[in-house]
Amino acid sequence: MSAQAATSRGIRLWRAVALPLVLLAAWEASSHSGLVDPHLLPPLEDVVARAWNEGRNGDLLTALSASLGRDLAGFVLGAAAGTAAGLLLGFSRFAENLLGPTLRVHRQIALFAWVPLIAVWFGAGEPGKIAFIALAAFQPGLINIWRGVQEIPQRYRELAAVLTFGRLDFLRFVAIPAMLPAIFTGLKAALIYAWQATIGAELFMTIAPGIGGVMMQGRQLFQMDLVLLTILLLGLVGAGFNTLAGLSETLLLRRRLS
Amino acid sequence: MARASHPLTQSVQRSASHAVNGVAADQQAALLLGGYHSSPIGDALVAAALDSIADARSADARSADARSADSQAASDEVSADDQAGRLFRRLLASDRTGRLILGLSLPLIVLLAWQLSSSFGWLPDQILPAPALVWQTLQERIADGSLWGDTSISLLRVLRGFALGAAAGLVLGGTMAASRRLHDYLNPLFLAVSQVPTLGWVPLLILLIGIDEGLKNTLVALSVFIPVTLGTYQGIRDVPHAYREVGAVFTFSSTQMLRTIVLPAAVPAIFTGLREGLSNGWQTLVAVELLASTEGLGYQMAYGRQLFQLELVIAGMLVIGLIGFAFDFLLGRIENHLQRWKVAA
Amino acid sequence: MTDLHLANHLHAIDIASLATEEPTAAPGNTVLSLSQVSKTFHVAGRAVEALSDISLDIAEGEFVSIVGASGCGKSTLLRLILGLDRAYQGSILLDGKPIRKPGLDRGIVFQEHRLLPWLSVEANVAVALRRSKFSPRQKRDTVRSHLELVGLEKFAEAYPAQLSGGMQQRVAIARALVNRPPFLLLDEPLGALDALTRLRLQDELKRIVRHEGITAVLVTHDVDEAVYLGDRIVIMQPHPGRIAGILPVGLPANRNRSDAAFLRLRDHVLGQLGVGHEPAAAIRAAE
Numbered sequence: 001m002s003a004q005a006a007t008s009r010g011i012r013l014w015r016a017v018a019l020p021l022v023l024l025a026a027w028e029a030s031s032h033s034g035l036v037d038p039h040l041l042p043p044l045e046d047v048v049a050r051a052w053n054e055g056r057n058g059d060l061l062t063a064l065s066a067s068l069g070r071d072l073a074g075f076v077l078g079a080a081a082g083t084a085a086g087l088l089l090g091f092s093r094f095a096e097n098l099l100g101p102t103l104r105v106h107r108q109i110a111l112f113a114w115v116p117l118i119a120v121w122f123g124a125g126e127p128g129k130i131a132f133i134a135l136a137a138f139q140p141g142l143i144n145i146w147r148g149v150q151e152i153p154q155r156y157r158e159l160a161a162v163l164t165f166g167r168l169d170f171l172r173f174v175a176i177p178a179m180l181p182a183i184f185t186g187l188k189a190a191l192i193y194a195w196q197a198t199i200g201a202e203l204f205m206t207i208a209p210g211i212g213g214v215m216m217q218g219r220q221l222f223q224m225d226l227v228l229l230t231i232l233l234l235g236l237v238g239a240g241f242n243t244l245a246g247l248s249e250t251l252l253l254r255r256r257l258s
Numbered sequence: 259m260a261r262a263s264h265p266l267t268q269s270v271q272r273s274a275s276h277a278v279n280g281v282a283a284d285q286q287a288a289l290l291l292g293g294y295h296s297s298p299i300g301d302a303l304v305a306a307a308l309d310s311i312a313d314a315r316s317a318d319a320r321s322a323d324a325r326s327a328d329s330q331a332a333s334d335e336v337s338a339d340d341q342a343g344r345l346f347r348r349l350l351a352s353d354r355t356g357r358l359i360l361g362l363s364l365p366l367i368v369l370l371a372w373q374l375s376s377s378f379g380w381l382p383d384q385i386l387p388a389p390a391l392v393w394q395t396l397q398e399r400i401a402d403g404s405l406w407g408d409t410s411i412s413l414l415r416v417l418r419g420f421a422l423g424a425a426a427g428l429v430l431g432g433t434m435a436a437s438r439r440l441h442d443y444l445n446p447l448f449l450a451v452s453q454v455p456t457l458g459w460v461p462l463l464i465l466l467i468g469i470d471e472g473l474k475n476t477l478v479a480l481s482v483f484i485p486v487t488l489g490t491y492q493g494i495r496d497v498p499h500a501y502r503e504v505g506a507v508f509t510f511s512s513t514q515m516l517r518t519i520v521l522p523a524a525v526p527a528i529f530t531g532l533r534e535g536l537s538n539g540w541q542t543l544v545a546v547e548l549l550a551s552t553e554g555l556g557y558q559m560a561y562g563r564q565l566f567q568l569e570l571v572i573a574g575m576l577v578i579g580l581i582g583f584a585f586d587f588l589l590g591r592i593e594n595h596l597q598r599w600k601v602a603a
Numbered sequence: 604m605t606d607l608h609l610a611n612h613l614h615a616i617d618i619a620s621l622a623t624e625e626p627t628a629a630p631g632n633t634v635l636s637l638s639q640v641s642k643t644f645h646v647a648g649r650a651v652e653a654l655s656d657i658s659l660d661i662a663e664g665e666f667v668s669i670v671g672a673s674g675c676g677k678s679t680l681l682r683l684i685l686g687l688d689r690a691y692q693g694s695i696l697l698d699g700k701p702i703r704k705p706g707l708d709r710g711i712v713f714q715e716h717r718l719l720p721w722l723s724v725e726a727n728v729a730v731a732l733r734r735s736k737f738s739p740r741q742k743r744d745t746v747r748s749h750l751e752l753v754g755l756e757k758f759a760e761a762y763p764a765q766l767s768g769g770m771q772q773r774v775a776i777a778r779a780l781v782n783r784p785p786f787l788l789l790d791e792p793l794g795a796l797d798a799l800t801r802l803r804l805q806d807e808l809k810r811i812v813r814h815e816g817i818t819a820v821l822v823t824h825d826v827d828e829a830v831y832l833g834d835r836i837v838i839m840q841p842h843p844g845r846i847a848g849i850l851p852v853g854l855p856a857n858r859n860r861s862d863a864a865f866l867r868l869r870d871h872v873l874g875q876l877g878v879g880h881e882p883a884a885a886i887r888a889a890e
Contacts (some may be wrong), residue, residue, distance in 0.1 A: 015442035023447075040466065094360070101361035102368075108582035109575055112545035112556075116563035116571045120385060196455040198543055203457055219461035227462050231454055238453030504717050506687060508731050518730060522721045528609045599721045599762045 044224045050225040060214060064233060067198055067211040070126065074133025075194040076186025079187055081134065082141025087188070087205070089142070090149025107139050111197065115204050124205035132205075137195030139187035149175070180253060188245045195241060199234065387569040395569040396576070409577060412543060412554040415471070419478025420539045424532060427483045431490025431531075441491075448487065456481045456542050460549065469550040474543065481542040482535035487529015493524030525596055533589050540585060544578060629662035630834075630851075634818055635684070635786070636660050640693035642679060652843035653679045654691070659837065659846065663785075666812060666819045668833030670826055672876060674845025677822040681790050685711055697786075707734060710779035712792040716771040718763040718778075725750065725759035728778045735782060748779040752811060769800035770839065773807070780811065787812065789821040793828065805831055813856070826876070830869045831858055838875050848875055 024044065030036050031043040036205075086105070089096045114135060122128035156178055160170045202212020211230055218226035229242035298511075369389065375381050376388035399405035430448070434441035456477060463473055499518050505515045547556020555574050562570025608626050640657040643650050654676040661667050669677045682688045683695060686705040695702045697709075703787045718727045725746055732742045753773040763771055772792060779787060793801040809832055812819050829836050833852050840847040850872065858865055872884070873879035 012442045015439065015447045019443050019447055020450075091511055097357045097360035098364055102364045105365075105579065106582075108586065109579040110541045110544040112541060112548055113559065113575045113578045115545075115548055117568070117575070120563060120566070120568060120571075140485050196457065199455045200457045203460060203549060215458070215461040219464055222465065224465060227465060231458060231462060233459040234455060235450055235453045238455065239450075243455065342635075500713070500715060500717050501719060503687060504713075504719070504730075507685065507709075507711055509705055509707060509734050514733055518733065521718065522719070527720075600764060 020184045021143060022077050029036025039222060039224055042228070047225045047228050051229055054226075054229065059100070060229070060233070061211045063214045064237075066209045067202060068237070071133060071194055072131050072200040074130045074198065075137045075191060077130065078134035078137025078194065079141040080189040082138040082143075082190060083186065085138075086147075087149065089146050101125050103139075103142065106189070107143075111136055111193075112200060115201070124207050126208060128205055129201040129208075129210075132201045133194050133197045137190040137194040139184045140193050144182050144186030144189060147181035148186070151182065184245075184249050184253070188225070188249070191241055191245060192238075195238065229246045351594050384566040384568065387567075387572070391569045392572045392576075396573045405577065408553065408555045408558055409581070412547065412556065413555065413581070415547075416478060416536075416539050416543050419475050419543065420536055422475060422480050423479035423482025423539065424486050424535055426479065427486025427531070427535065428490050428502065428528070430483075431487040431528075432494060433451075434487075435491045435494035449478075452484045456538070457545060460546070464550065473550060474546050477546050478539045478542050481538040485534040486528075486531045486540060489534070490524070490528050493527030493531070494520060496527065497523040526593075529589075529596060531594055533593070536585055536589065537582075540582060611766070617640055628704050628746045629660035629665065631662035631665065633660045634663045634698055636694075636696040636699075637680075637684075638694045640680070640683065640694070640695060642676075642683065642688075642691040654683075655843035657693070657844075657846055659849070661820065663818055664816055665835060666821070666832055666834045668829035668835070669710060669820065669837045669839060670824065670829040670872060670876070671839030671844075671847075672824060672841060674844075675839040675841040677839050677881045678790055679844065681711075681820065681822050685709055685788055695832050702877075707731075707782045708784050709786045709788060710782060710784035711779055711788045712775050712779045713770070713792065714791040716763070716768075716775040718771055718774055720763050723762055723772050724755065727774055728764065728781050731778050731781050745781055749781045750774075752780070753777045753807065768796050769804065772796060772804065776804075776808070776811070777888050780817075782816065783815070785818060787819045789819065789823075791823055792821075801825075801828070808832065814815070826872050827860060830854075830865060830872065831860060836868075836872060836874045838872060840876075 027041065031038060031041045085099070089099060089103075115132065118128050118132050118135070122131045136258050152175055155172050160174045165173065176203065198210075199212050203216060204212040206213050206216055211233065215230045217229060218224075265401055291550070314436075372386070373389050375386055375590055376383070396405070427552065434448075459477065459480065460473075467473055467476065482561050501519050501523055502515070505519045543554075547554040548560045551557040551560075555578060559571045559574040562568060562574065637657055637659045640654055641652070642654040643652050645651070656677075657680060659667075668682070671677050679688070684702065685689055686702050686709070689703070697728075703815070718724075719730065722730065728746045728749060729742060732746070735742070737745070747759070749757060750759055753776055755770060755773055755777070758766065758770065763774070766774070776792070792808075793804050796804065805828055811817075819832075821829070821832055830852060836850045836852060837846055838848045838850070839845065850868070852868060854862075854864060854868070870879055
């Protein structure tokens with residue numbers, strides 16, 4: 001058993017990097033061998049050099065921070081609205097009956113189908129993008145919070161009733177703690193959808209700086225190194241979000257006792 | 259008639275009718291523990307769970323109906339006041355008709371506002387075309403067959419991409435689940451790819467393979483591939499050890515173990531992955547058609563936007579919504595059929 | 604404490620005088636032989652001795668009850684006999700041959716029924732016959748007859764989720780028996796059931812095992828159950844898991860749980876496990 005555990009860390013780490021290393025080596029080899037058009041597959045060092053340059057002149061970083069900025073704005077807006085709606089629908093049967101079906105139908109319409117409409121109503125600048133991102137973050141927040149409320153165990157509700165808790169106390173001592181996992185799931189999902197929407201929005205509404213704009217530019221100018229670089233950045237941001245979400249979840253939920 | 263009781267007691271009563279029957283334990287677990295890696299399987303799960311709760315509650319509402327019918331029969335003398343009060347209470351309560359009325363009220367109000375807006379010209383036609391115009395556009399498109407043409411093109415693309423992505427996902431997920439070693443080699447690369455938003459690949463892919471069918475197939479397949487892989491992997495890994503031991507005790511061969519124990523146990527999670535895959539694929543297709551296409555539902559909407567003919571856009575959205583609903587419904591049915599052994603207690 | 608020990612000791616001599624031969628030896632033809640079996644687990648860096656020097660011979664057709672508190676290693680022992688776990692010291696011989704892996708000659712009833720939820724009752728029992736060489740017709744017949752054995756032939760098409768706990772466990776018993784194994788291992792099979800169902804199923808088990816002539820090893824923490832069902836009782840203690848004593852049960856085949864001899868033996872076993880009244884007082888009360 002312990003022998004198997006030892007196999008784990010060292011060997012598994014090696015296995016994890018094996019394939020990526022092989023691919024990188026193959027990349028280097030093929031781009032230098034002349035077999036592949038250097039436009040399609042620039043050598044590794046070109047990409048690195050590009051990264052270095054972009055880092056120096058800051059254009060890429062500006063674009064990235066613009067993207068992250070509106071991602072955050074849209075996320076906060078949408079997730080807050082979704083959370084509020086979820087709480088409302090969870091706790092009020094009247095609201096549920098009134099709004100539920102409409103929201104269900106709304107969920108069926110593919111997110112990106114809203115792009116033309118939003119572009120016309122809000123324009124293709126900041127308001128439009130942020131509105132779209134907020135829309136993307138809304139449904140995941142809503143669904144998970146709504147579900148979270150419904151899943152508050154019956155026995156906790158009964159306990160609160162027996163202790164004659166007022167509404168505020170109930171929320172504070174019973175409802176919110178019981179719902180924390182659902183809240184986290186909702187926020188995590190909203191974050192992911194918001195980031196996806198940010199990139200999408202920037203591909204469609206290319207006014208104002210943003211990573212999406214940079215990618216489109218790279219495509220138009222056939223600058224593969226730039227395109228590859230931006231994909232790498234996207235991956236890193238995505239990974240960053242996931243790690244952040246995971247860490248905060250572990251931290252904040254660690255103190256919970258089931 | 260009794261006054262509304264303490265809000266807390268009300269919520270207790272309501273939650274009693276939220277019997278979480280038939281919602282699979284794995285669904286609940288997945289919801290509460292969060293999505294997988296970067297891909298929230300939660301959405302499809304939640305949709306399924308909410309549907310089953312709605313079913314349980316409609317059953318509950320039917321019994322509430324019976325109860326309220328009894329109490330009505332008991333008190334025959336009514337005044338006009340009482341009737342209004344009863345109607346109001348009906349709307350607030352879990353009465354089936356009341357719920358229907360409430361549910362429809364919001365869409366109807368929106369429709370009304372929409373109609374008023376275009377009748378009174380509050381917003382220009384390019385921003386908000388009249389409902390009648392949208393309806394007319396739909397009819398025209400149905401009549402000349404262009405709607406069906408676009409729809410079938412889009413649907414075919416989704417199905418093709420789904421088949422591709424799902425097959426690849428099942429294979430990769432199954433392989434990684436079966437071999438720890440292969441998982442260790444392949445997972446990092448898989449994770450890296452899954453961190454990049456699907457649409458982020460568009461510029462690269464356009465440079466590499468252009469903007470024709472290949473682009474759409476690849477993107478749709480990619481967006482399907484990721485959740486299916488995750489679902490398959492988790493599903494097979496999570497087969498309870500207890501069941502595997504039953505197989506061992508009866509000296510099952512690997513094939514028998516797979517067919518009789520592992521696959522049936524993994525089906526719920528795999529199916530959830532497939533559901534999310536289809537949902538993702540559909541979303542991606544709409545986006546790609548909007549961005550880089552010369553035909554299909556998405557293209558029609560982009561076209562409509564460019565010409566400021568929003569009736570085309572709205573008509574397109576309605577059709578897309580319907581298709582989304584149809585996918586959801588169909589897969590929900592299949593899932594229920596596959597899991598009919600999960601009988602509610 | 605010394606009083607109790609003394610009373611125990613005296614009482615042990617009293618009971619032991621009933622035995623006509625050494626308790627560790629199997630009465631009859633030995634079919635399962637454990638010899639100095641030990642097993643150590645490594646948990647969080649520490650070594651935990653789950654089993655220490657277990658030696659036991661079991662005769663053909665015998666019903667052996669292994670009783671002990673949690674953590675005494677009795678379930679671990681069962682898993683070793685079953686062949687699910689091969690890491691141990693010592694030897695376990697079945698009909699003279701070492702046990703290397705699970706086999707259809709050893710049936711098991713787990714504590715959690717472990718019925719496959721996606722199969723009907725009939726299919727669940729049939730699953731045990733996957734590896735057997737019978738024809739489909741023969742398989743169907745034997746599945747039916749075993750369902751009749753446990754009284755569930757009417758529920759063949761039902762799914763496990765539709766049955767009560769007792770019924771589920773009965774299906775598990777049918778599944779364990781359908782291969783007609785010469786050995787039946789039972790790992791706290793009735794632990795998850797309510798008291799009334801438990802009593803009823805104990806009678807069922809007894810009847811079935813006797814009827815089929817099976818050699819049975821039952822692991823339980825319920826002393827009454829151990830005394831009711833067993834021909835011999837193996838008492839195990841934890842830390843490390845070891846056999847503290849083996850007692851023959853000199854009671855007739857049809858036992859009465861309120862019978863004085865039954866109660867005496869039960870109290871003795873309880874005493875050995877460190878629970879219950881002073882045995883001396885119990886003897887006086889019963890006489």
